[in-house]
Amino acid sequence: MSVGVPLSVDEQIVRMKTAWPTFAVHNVSRPDQSARWTGTCTPQFARYRLEVRYSFREFPRVRILSPALIRLPENVEGQLPHVYPPADDPTLCLFDPTANQWDWSMPIADTIIPWSLDWLACYEFWLMTGTWTGGGRHAGDRIEPTQPKDEP
Amino acid sequence: MTIPPTFDGLNPFDDPVDRMLAEIALSLQLPPSLRRQVDGRYEAVRTRLESTDAFAGAIEHFYPQGSMAIDATISTRGTDDEYDLDIVSQLGGRFRQMQPLAILLELEAALKDYPVQSIRRQTRCVTLNYADNMHLDITPALRAYGTLDRESFITHAKGPAQSVDDRFVDMNAYGFARWYQGQTPIERRLAKAFDEHWRSLDGLLAKDAAEVDEIPDATHFLVKNTATLALQLIKRARNIAYEGMAGRIPPSVMLSYYAGLAAQPNMRLTDMVIRITAWIVRDIAQASLNRQTLHVANPVNSDDVFTDRWPESIAQQDAYASHLKVMIKGLEEMRDHKLSADAIGEWLRKHFGDRVVTKAADRMGRNIGETIQNARQRYTRTGGLLIPTKGVGVAAAAALNPAVTARAHTFFGKKI
Numbered sequence: 001m002s003v004g005v006p007l008s009v010d011e012q013i014v015r016m017k018t019a020w021p022t023f024a025v026h027n028v029s030r031p032d033q034s035a036r037w038t039g040t041c042t043p044q045f046a047r048y049r050l051e052v053r054y055s056f057r058e059f060p061r062v063r064i065l066s067p068a069l070i071r072l073p074e075n076v077e078g079q080l081p082h083v084y085p086p087a088d089d090p091t092l093c094l095f096d097p098t099a100n101q102w103d104w105s106m107p108i109a110d111t112i113i114p115w116s117l118d119w120l121a122c123y124e125f126w127l128m129t130g131t132w133t134g135g136g137r138h139a140g141d142r143i144e145p146t147q148p149k150d151e152p
Numbered sequence: 153m154t155i156p157p158t159f160d161g162l163n164p165f166d167d168p169v170d171r172m173l174a175e176i177a178l179s180l181q182l183p184p185s186l187r188r189q190v191d192g193r194y195e196a197v198r199t200r201l202e203s204t205d206a207f208a209g210a211i212e213h214f215y216p217q218g219s220m221a222i223d224a225t226i227s228t229r230g231t232d233d234e235y236d237l238d239i240v241s242q243l244g245g246r247f248r249q250m251q252p253l254a255i256l257l258e259l260e261a262a263l264k265d266y267p268v269q270s271i272r273r274q275t276r277c278v279t280l281n282y283a284d285n286m287h288l289d290i291t292p293a294l295r296a297y298g299t300l301d302r303e304s305f306i307t308h309a310k311g312p313a314q315s316v317d318d319r320f321v322d323m324n325a326y327g328f329a330r331w332y333q334g335q336t337p338i339e340r341r342l343a344k345a346f347d348e349h350w351r352s353l354d355g356l357l358a359k360d361a362a363e364v365d366e367i368p369d370a371t372h373f374l375v376k377n378t379a380t381l382a383l384q385l386i387k388r389a390r391n392i393a394y395e396g397m398a399g400r401i402p403p404s405v406m407l408s409y410y411a412g413l414a415a416q417p418n419m420r421l422t423d424m425v426i427r428i429t430a431w432i433v434r435d436i437a438q439a440s441l442n443r444q445t446l447h448v449a450n451p452v453n454s455d456d457v458f459t460d461r462w463p464e465s466i467a468q469q470d471a472y473a474s475h476l477k478v479m480i481k482g483l484e485e486m487r488d489h490k491l492s493a494d495a496i497g498e499w500l501r502k503h504f505g506d507r508v509v510t511k512a513a514d515r516m517g518r519n520i521g522e523t524i525q526n527a528r529q530r531y532t533r534t535g536g537l538l539i540p541t542k543g544v545g546v547a548a549a550a551a552l553n554p555a556v557t558a559r560a561h562t563f564f565g566k567k568i
Binding site: 018019021039046067070077078080083084086087093095096102110111113114119120124126128129131135136138 | 168169489490491493496514516517520521522524529533536553555556558561563567
């Protein structure tokens, strides 16, 4: 995926407001081109409060503010899969940075937020069944050839 | 112009909690492959009886009763793959002059050496136990002439010798089934969604035309409405609550009566379970307040008392009401998104049994994972995630977030 023209933080704000009315923007800094959003979602069973921190300097970081994420010790996927440390304040890892799946030209409203909902849906079934069904890979896993996707 | 409301029902696979409950119900139901066998077995038994001298020309009607008549069959108490099915054999001729025990003995004798694993005469019926864990109860009945269609007297005799307790018991299972069907008309959207889901799981091809005429209400849909799905869940929760306990349990026919009474079109499955359950709780509370046991009779025959053997005491009915209140509270919390996924899993396993809930969660988990990996999911503007099904309804479609479409991505990160 090629890197396009980066969106300004104002463009991100407008896009977020249009797509996700339950999210509110905070701490907007135009000099830094950064902002923070918080909002609620209910992907499947429980209601969550999310925080997205965005800036031009680093990939967006998504935290689950509430409720606290539940761990499954001894699980084959680790006690909490597909996150970035630290363990006591994990952020969600929603895309493979080596596969160019995200860059600053993409609205977080179209990528980071829906991917967070995907993560939460998979997380809930992982809690129920112990199996992560959303696919993906952990850092250090061997990269498998990409499987063709079914047409919707 | 006012558009009249349609009562097609809601697709139970649209909402995650409804979907989980529907998947559980699906795991409890008589699978279509066995359902097809039921019709064959039912015909084979009738043919066998009619070929005997004792029953030739004496069978006036041979019809399903109980859960089979209203398509609410689930696995038997304490099991995950055993099914009890009931047939009424309405007899005429010389049987009308016979005593209850004599009729039961005659039925048992006529079925001797029938090719099943075992045959057992019971107090009111003769049971055929098939090797695949299906149990078919055949209840002899004598028509009560001059009353509503098929109102009958069924045999009651413990045996092996005649007793003063032997008697005929008034019943109208046929009339009740008709009443239930009238109260719970087919909800096409739900029936279609369920039918498609069943077929995708069961690997069924085109519907078996031969099956259609055999099914009680002449439709090929095995699940017809939300109230019956809810009834199956309530029956299962009762089975689990009373598992391992001796004595009688709240009768299925009483639960069916409440499902028929509370049925209302276009309700969510979760809300329907709550509605039926709350109705029972209210009636028990009223009876207990009056220092009486709950009295529920067949709505088409007041002499056919559904609560004649349960509850035996006020304490017994209050215990069941307490169990139902716990159910209502849990379902409300789930519906209102107040429980975490692991708490939901634990709650469901406690109330519906480990195996069926694990099966349902595994099935849903696999489905959601495949959907996300193939970017087929949809989002709502309020942060919901929908898994498309063939029967997605208008209500769900209207709530979709038109601004966002799913994109493929790869979960990454570390195991912490």
